[in-house]
Amino acid sequence: MNTFICGKCGYAAFNEAPTVCPVCGAAKQAFKEDSAAIKKPIDPGNLNEMEKKHIPAIDIKRQCGLAGPGCVDAHIKIGSILHVMEAKHYIMYIDLYIDYNFIARYHLTAEKLNPVLGVHLKVPSGKLIALENCNIHGRWMAEVEI
Ligand SMILES: [Fe+2]
Incomplete structure (x- = not known):
């Protein structure tokens, strides 16, 4: 692609x-x-430390009800080892896609924010893709079936 x-x-x-x-x-x-432009793990089954810090970790939650029945939540954090958020080194944004179609950008600042995101989705199925951009180490992506 x-x-x-x-x-x-x-x-x-x-x-x-x-x-x-x-x-x-x-x-x-x-x-x-x-x-x-987008970095991928060398061995997806055995991530190295750099990959663990940058590849979005996506957790799908169901039935929260905040936006009515059928609300699917996604919790996304960067990454499975939380990335630092300092002025010199931080996650600039997280972009979300459903089936490779863009749905949202979440801007982050180095101060006072963790590199995490919770979203409520109005889709019963599809592939959720999270792409993050580290100001030093570039773009990393993960995808899960909802
Ligand atoms: Fe980084």
């Missing part, structure tokens, strides 16, 4: 570049194809 990165805000699009960036509004011309 081809990956296209927005040169303005870092948003990653899959398959093809969008006409307009859904995060910052940049035009299609701002996107560049970059198949190496």
Whole structure:
């Protein structure tokens, strides 16, 4: 699958570049194809320390009811070993996709926030993808079936 990165805000699009960036509004011309933009684990069954700190850990929760019946929650943290959040080294944002279609960006600041996110989803099934961007170590992605 081809990956296209927005040169303005870092948003990653899959398959093809969008006409307009859904995060910052940049035009299609701002996107560049970059198949190496997202880091993947070398051995998914045996993550090294760097991977444990950066690959989103997704936990699907069901039946919370906050947004009515059928509300599916996802708890996402970066990563299975919590990443540091300091001015020099932090997680800038977490982008979420359902079946590779963008649904939200969650901006983080180094101060006062943990690199975690809880969201309520209105979908009964599909593939939830979380992509995070570390200011030093780049983009890392994880996906789970809802
Ligand atoms: Fe990092």
